Amino acid sequence: MSSREKILAAIKQHQPEASALPSLTGLSGNMPGTLEAYRKVLEGLGGVLFEIKAESEIPAILAQQYPGLQRVIAASDIQRTWANEDPHLLEDVDMAIVPGQWGVAENGAIWITEEDIHVRVLPFICQHLAIVLPRERLLPTMHEAYEQIGAPQSGFGVFIAGPSKTADIEQSLVLGAHGAKSLVVFVIG
Amino acid sequence: MNRQTADHATLADKFNEDEPRVNWHDQTLWWVRAKRDRIAWTIPEWEQLRDTASSIKLNALGNLHDYLLQFEQQAQQNGAIVHWAADAAEHNRIVTEILQKHGVKRMVKSKSMLTEECHLNPHLEANGIEVIDTDLGERIVQLAKEPPSHIVLPCIHKKKEEIGELFHEHLGTPAGNADPQFLTAAARLHLRKEFLLADAAITGVNFAVAETGEMVVCTNEGNADMGAHLANVHIACMGIEKIIPQRKHLGVFLRLLARSATGQPITTYSSHFRKPREGQELHIVLVDNGRSRQLGREDFRNSLKCIRCGACMNTCPVYRRSGGHSYHNAVAGPIGAILAPNLDMKDYADLPFASTLCGSCSNVCPVKIDIHQQLYKWRQVLVKEGYTSTAKTAGMKVMTGVLSAPGVYKAAGKMGRWVMRAFPGMVNNRMNPWYKQREMPVPPAQSFSEWYKKNKKST
Amino acid sequence: MKVGLFIPCYIDQFYPQVGIATLQLLQKLGCEVEFPQGQTCCGQPMANSGYEHLTHQCNSLFIKNFADYDYIVGPSGSCVLHIKDHLHDPAAEPQAEKIRQRIYELTEFLTDVLKVTSLPAxxxxxxxxxxxxxxxxxxxxxxxxxxxxxxxxxxxxxxxxxxxxxxxxxxxxxxxxxxxxxxxxxxxxxxxxxxxxxxxxxxxxxxxxxxxxxxxxxxxxxxxxxxxxxxxxxxxxxxxxxxxxxxxxxx
Incomplete structure (x- = not known):
C-alpha cells in the first residue's frame, strides 16, 4: 500500500463524525468600510494614502515623496517589455505602481492578482510599492472581500497590507524586510 | 535529530539562572500578549469569530478524508504535483529527490514549522544541499546553530547584542552594532542575493483550501513570495491538518491569525498560490507524521485545529519564564506540550507536566482548543502507559492511602505538624524543593477539625 | 438550608483560621452548617499528577461525607473545581452528580445562592x-x-x-x-x-x-x-x- 492509501485509510478510520459548517453571517458587525477607517489602519501599518482624481497626478506626488527614483515601472503601462523578461531583472526596480482590486478597511489589505501585476514577484522585489485603488472598492472586512473576489480567476493572488516588515529582533518593528520598504496607496475617483 | 535528554524542569532551571534575562523574556512576550488583547477588543465579534473558526476546523477534521482528495484533485488540475508522506523520513526523502532531480545545491526556505518537526535542514545538508532560512528570525537562529524557540518569533530568546555579534561574524557587519534597523537592512541585502541565486524555494502552508486546491502562505517579511516567485521549483510542505473546506473560510482565519499572533490586523502578505508560474514546477508535500493517529485520539484530536499563531506561548506564564528551548521540541509552549506526546510519549512525557493548568492558553486560542484540559488528560495517559517514574507512582499510592482513610489522615497530619514544629530542620532543608526559595507554612497547634470538635457548640 | 462545609486537607492542617472564618461567615449569613468529620482530600493532587485512576477511594469517601447536604461549600476554588469536574463513583453516580451540581466555592455561594448584597464587615x-x-x-x-x-x-x-x-x-x-x-x-x-x-x-x-x-x-x-x-x-x-x-x- 502506498503512503497515500495508508494515510487516507488511517484518516477514514479515525476522523470524527462529520459536523455541519457554521454560518458566516453576522461576523462583520458594524465595521465601517469607509476611507477614513481604511486610512487610519493603513497609516498604523506604516503605509501612506493619497486621494487623487486621475492617475496622471501620480508621477508628481511620487517625485515629491521619493526624490531620486531611478527605475519606476507601472503595471498598467502598455509597453511593459519587462513583463516578458526574466523576473530576476526586476531587482533594480525602485518603484512599482500596480492596480489593486479591493481594499479592506479593517486591516488595510488590498487584493491584487497575477493579471494585475503580470509578473508575480513585482510587488515584492521592488524597493517601494504604489497601489492604485478605486474609491468605490473599499470594503469593511475580509468577509466582504472574499464575497466580492469569489472563485479564483487566476493562478496567484495576494492581500498586501502595508510595507514589508519584521519585528524578529527584540520585537523592534523595522519596515523593509524582504519586500517593499514602503507602500503608497492612491485612492482614485 | 538533536534529541535532548534533559527534561523541561531541568532546562527551565538552567534558564532561570539568569533572572534579569528571564524578566526580559517574560516582559517581551507579555507585551505581545497585551498587543493581542488590545486588537481583539477592537472586534466586538471576537468570541463569535473564535467559535466559528473552531467549528470550521471541526468540520474539516470530520471530512478530512474527502477534503484531502478534493484538494489533491484541484491542485493537480491547477498544475501542481502532489506527494504524500507518511512520516518525517518520507517527507525528507521526497523533498531531497525533487531537489536532486533539478540538481539544486543551494536553496531558500521560508518559515515552516513542519520542516522543523521533520528536521529537514540537517537531512538536506547531509545530502549536500545548502538551505538558507529566509525568515529573519529563522536565519538568525540558523546562523547561531540553534533551533527556533517560538513558532512565530523564532529568535525571541536572543538579545540584539548577540544578534549583532552573529551578524558581525557571518555577514561582516561592524562589530558592536546592534541596532535592529541596521541589522535588518544588512539581512535584507544578504538574503536578496540568496533569493536571486536560488534554484528552488520551500515554503510552509498556513491554509490549504479543499474547494480550490490553493494554498495560502502568510508572512510579514515577504520572504515566502521572494523565494517562490523567483525560483524555478516551489515546494510547499504542509501537514494534512492545514486543510480548510472553502475559500470564504479564509476570511475567518485571516482575521484571527495575525491578531492572535502579534496583535496586528493581518500579516503584510497573505499569498494565495494556486497554479505554478509559467515554466515553474510546483510540488505540494502532504505530511501525516502522526497526525492521523492523533485524529483517532478523541481527547486530543482538537489539537489538530491549531493554526500556529503562538498566542498560547505568549500568554503562558511558564513558557515566558522557561523559554522555548526548555520544551526540546519543534513546537514549544502549551500547544507543543499537547502535540509532542503524540510524536513520542517517552521523549515528551515531561511536557504535559510543565504547566500549572492555569487555562490562559485555552482562552487565547483562536480556534478554541481546550489546551489545558488536554494537558490534564495527557498526564493521565502518560501515567497509565508507564512513562512516569516508579518512585512517583509509589509516593502517589502512599498519599492516596493516607488521604482516603480519615483515621490515618488525621494521625499523619497531627504527626506531620508536630514534626514541623519540633524539628523544623527535617523539612526546612535544601532537600525540600519547596524550602529552597520559600518558607514552609507555620504549623498550627491544632487542625481545623480538632478546633471544630472543641468549639462547634459555642459558635 | 443545610450546608456541608468542605475544608480541603491543607487548610485543615495548616490554615485552620480559614476554616473557622468560613464557618462563622456562613453561620452569620443564616446557614445551618455542618462539618462532616470523616473528610480528608478531594483527590486533586493525585489527579493533577496523572493519577486520577487512584482517586476512587477519595471519591467514595467524599460522597459518603457530603451526599446528604443541600449545598456543599468550600473555601477553595481549586478543590471545588476538581469535584465539579471529576467526582464520579460507579456505585453512587446519582449522589456524585448531585454533589457536582450542588458544590460551590465560598464566594460564588455568597453572591449566587445567598445573593449577599451587604456584609457587616x-x-x-x-x-x-x-x-x-x-x-x-x-x-x-x-x-x-x-x-x-x-x-x-x-x-x-x-x-x-x-x-x-x-x-x-x-x-x-x-x-x-x-x-x-x-x-x-x-x-x-x-x-x-x-x-x-x-x-x-x-x-x-x-x-x-x-x-x-x-x-x-x-x-x-x-x-x-x-x-x-x-x-x-x-x-x-x-x-x-x-x-x-x-x-x-x-x-
Missing amino acids: RFPCKVGLHQSCHGQRGLGLAQMSELVAAPFSKPEQLLRMVEGVELVPLDRADECCGFGGTFCVAEEAVSVKMGKDRVADHVKHGAEVITGTDVSCLMHMEGILRRQHAGVKVMHIAEILNQYTDEQANS
Missing part, C-alpha cells in the same frame, strides 16, 4: 486580590482578561462590601502565581519565579494584604513573602469578609 487596609486560576478560569468566579467579554468579579463584588477595604490595581490582573499543585516542587525554579513576579506586582502597587479564594496560591505566595521578609501578609478572602465579627469577639 470592616477591614481598613490596602488589599491586592489574587485571582486564582481554577476559581477564575475554571469556575468562572471572575471575567478572564483573555476574553472579549464584559468584566465581573464575584470576589471583588464581596470585597467592595467590606468597609475600609481599598483594592489596589495590578499590572497583570489574572496571571497565575505558579503554585500548580505538584508543579510547585517538580518545576521549582519556574514556580518560584512566577510567585515572585506575582507578589512583586502586589507589593509595587502598595498592597498590605494579598487575598484570594484559594489557600494553595496564598500559601505559595506567603512562603515567598516570608523568605523576602516583605512584611506583606496573605489572608484568605473568608478572613476579610468575616473580619468585623472577629474584632467584636476579641474586644
Whole structure:
C-alpha cells in the first residue's frame, strides 16, 4: 500500500463524525468600510494614502515623496517589455505602481492578482510599492472581500497590507524586510 | 535529530539562572500578549469569530478524508504535483529527490514549522544541499546553530547584542552594532542575493483550501513570495491538518491569525498560490507524521485545529519564564506540550507536566482548543502507559492511602505538624524543593477539625 | 438550608483560621452548617499528577461525607473545581452528580445562592486580590482578561462590601502565581519565579494584604513573602469578609 492509501485509510478510520459548517453571517458587525477607517489602519501599518482624481497626478506626488527614483515601472503601462523578461531583472526596480482590486478597511489589505501585476514577484522585489485603488472598492472586512473576489480567476493572488516588515529582533518593528520598504496607496475617483 | 535528554524542569532551571534575562523574556512576550488583547477588543465579534473558526476546523477534521482528495484533485488540475508522506523520513526523502532531480545545491526556505518537526535542514545538508532560512528570525537562529524557540518569533530568546555579534561574524557587519534597523537592512541585502541565486524555494502552508486546491502562505517579511516567485521549483510542505473546506473560510482565519499572533490586523502578505508560474514546477508535500493517529485520539484530536499563531506561548506564564528551548521540541509552549506526546510519549512525557493548568492558553486560542484540559488528560495517559517514574507512582499510592482513610489522615497530619514544629530542620532543608526559595507554612497547634470538635457548640 | 462545609486537607492542617472564618461567615449569613468529620482530600493532587485512576477511594469517601447536604461549600476554588469536574463513583453516580451540581466555592455561594448584597464587615487596609486560576478560569468566579467579554468579579463584588477595604490595581490582573499543585516542587525554579513576579506586582502597587479564594496560591505566595521578609501578609478572602465579627469577639 502506498503512503497515500495508508494515510487516507488511517484518516477514514479515525476522523470524527462529520459536523455541519457554521454560518458566516453576522461576523462583520458594524465595521465601517469607509476611507477614513481604511486610512487610519493603513497609516498604523506604516503605509501612506493619497486621494487623487486621475492617475496622471501620480508621477508628481511620487517625485515629491521619493526624490531620486531611478527605475519606476507601472503595471498598467502598455509597453511593459519587462513583463516578458526574466523576473530576476526586476531587482533594480525602485518603484512599482500596480492596480489593486479591493481594499479592506479593517486591516488595510488590498487584493491584487497575477493579471494585475503580470509578473508575480513585482510587488515584492521592488524597493517601494504604489497601489492604485478605486474609491468605490473599499470594503469593511475580509468577509466582504472574499464575497466580492469569489472563485479564483487566476493562478496567484495576494492581500498586501502595508510595507514589508519584521519585528524578529527584540520585537523592534523595522519596515523593509524582504519586500517593499514602503507602500503608497492612491485612492482614485 | 538533536534529541535532548534533559527534561523541561531541568532546562527551565538552567534558564532561570539568569533572572534579569528571564524578566526580559517574560516582559517581551507579555507585551505581545497585551498587543493581542488590545486588537481583539477592537472586534466586538471576537468570541463569535473564535467559535466559528473552531467549528470550521471541526468540520474539516470530520471530512478530512474527502477534503484531502478534493484538494489533491484541484491542485493537480491547477498544475501542481502532489506527494504524500507518511512520516518525517518520507517527507525528507521526497523533498531531497525533487531537489536532486533539478540538481539544486543551494536553496531558500521560508518559515515552516513542519520542516522543523521533520528536521529537514540537517537531512538536506547531509545530502549536500545548502538551505538558507529566509525568515529573519529563522536565519538568525540558523546562523547561531540553534533551533527556533517560538513558532512565530523564532529568535525571541536572543538579545540584539548577540544578534549583532552573529551578524558581525557571518555577514561582516561592524562589530558592536546592534541596532535592529541596521541589522535588518544588512539581512535584507544578504538574503536578496540568496533569493536571486536560488534554484528552488520551500515554503510552509498556513491554509490549504479543499474547494480550490490553493494554498495560502502568510508572512510579514515577504520572504515566502521572494523565494517562490523567483525560483524555478516551489515546494510547499504542509501537514494534512492545514486543510480548510472553502475559500470564504479564509476570511475567518485571516482575521484571527495575525491578531492572535502579534496583535496586528493581518500579516503584510497573505499569498494565495494556486497554479505554478509559467515554466515553474510546483510540488505540494502532504505530511501525516502522526497526525492521523492523533485524529483517532478523541481527547486530543482538537489539537489538530491549531493554526500556529503562538498566542498560547505568549500568554503562558511558564513558557515566558522557561523559554522555548526548555520544551526540546519543534513546537514549544502549551500547544507543543499537547502535540509532542503524540510524536513520542517517552521523549515528551515531561511536557504535559510543565504547566500549572492555569487555562490562559485555552482562552487565547483562536480556534478554541481546550489546551489545558488536554494537558490534564495527557498526564493521565502518560501515567497509565508507564512513562512516569516508579518512585512517583509509589509516593502517589502512599498519599492516596493516607488521604482516603480519615483515621490515618488525621494521625499523619497531627504527626506531620508536630514534626514541623519540633524539628523544623527535617523539612526546612535544601532537600525540600519547596524550602529552597520559600518558607514552609507555620504549623498550627491544632487542625481545623480538632478546633471544630472543641468549639462547634459555642459558635 | 443545610450546608456541608468542605475544608480541603491543607487548610485543615495548616490554615485552620480559614476554616473557622468560613464557618462563622456562613453561620452569620443564616446557614445551618455542618462539618462532616470523616473528610480528608478531594483527590486533586493525585489527579493533577496523572493519577486520577487512584482517586476512587477519595471519591467514595467524599460522597459518603457530603451526599446528604443541600449545598456543599468550600473555601477553595481549586478543590471545588476538581469535584465539579471529576467526582464520579460507579456505585453512587446519582449522589456524585448531585454533589457536582450542588458544590460551590465560598464566594460564588455568597453572591449566587445567598445573593449577599451587604456584609457587616470592616477591614481598613490596602488589599491586592489574587485571582486564582481554577476559581477564575475554571469556575468562572471572575471575567478572564483573555476574553472579549464584559468584566465581573464575584470576589471583588464581596470585597467592595467590606468597609475600609481599598483594592489596589495590578499590572497583570489574572496571571497565575505558579503554585500548580505538584508543579510547585517538580518545576521549582519556574514556580518560584512566577510567585515572585506575582507578589512583586502586589507589593509595587502598595498592597498590605494579598487575598484570594484559594489557600494553595496564598500559601505559595506567603512562603515567598516570608523568605523576602516583605512584611506583606496573605489572608484568605473568608478572613476579610468575616473580619468585623472577629474584632467584636476579641474586644
